[in-house]
Amino acid sequence: MARKKIEESEIFRILKEAETGIPIKELSRKYGITEQTFYRWRNKYGGMELSEIKKMKALEQENSNLKRLVADMALEIQAIKNVLGKKF
Template sequence: MRTKRFSEQQIANALSQLASGREPEVVCEDLQITRETLEAWRSRFAGAALSTAQRLREAEMELGALKRMYAELALENERLKILLTGKR
C-alpha cells in the first residue's frame, strides 16, 4: 500500500495559503508538488475543515478493511461450497 507523503494538516495548511491569496506556483514550489496534485487536493478537500478531512481518511481506511474482510469471507465461502459438493 502506498504511504502518504503529506498529512491532512499539511494539506489543510497548503489550501489555507491558497485561500489567503498566495500564488499556487509558490505553494507548489514550497511543497515540491505538481499543480495537478494541488488541484486534486483542492477538489477533494474544498471547503472541508481539518476534522472533516481526518474523518474522511478514517472512513476510507475502514472501508478498505471491510472490503478485505468481505473478500476473505467470500473466498472461504467458495472453498466450503467446493468441499461440500465434492466438485473441483
C-alpha cells in the same frame, strides 16, 4: 521516487495557503506535490475544516478495511463451496 505520506494537517495548510493567493505552481514546488494532486485535494477537501478532513480520512480507511474483509470472506466462502461440492 517514493511517495511520502502527507498528513491531514499539511493538506489543510496547503489549501489555506492557496486561498491567500499563493500560485499553485509555487505551492507545488514548495511541498513537493504535483499540481494535479493539489487540484484533487481541493476538489475533495475544499471548504472543509481540519477535523472534517481527519474524520473523512478515517472513514475512508475504515471503508477500505471493510472492503478487504468482505473480499477475504467471499474467497473463503468460495473455497468452502468448492471443497464441499467435490465431496458430494
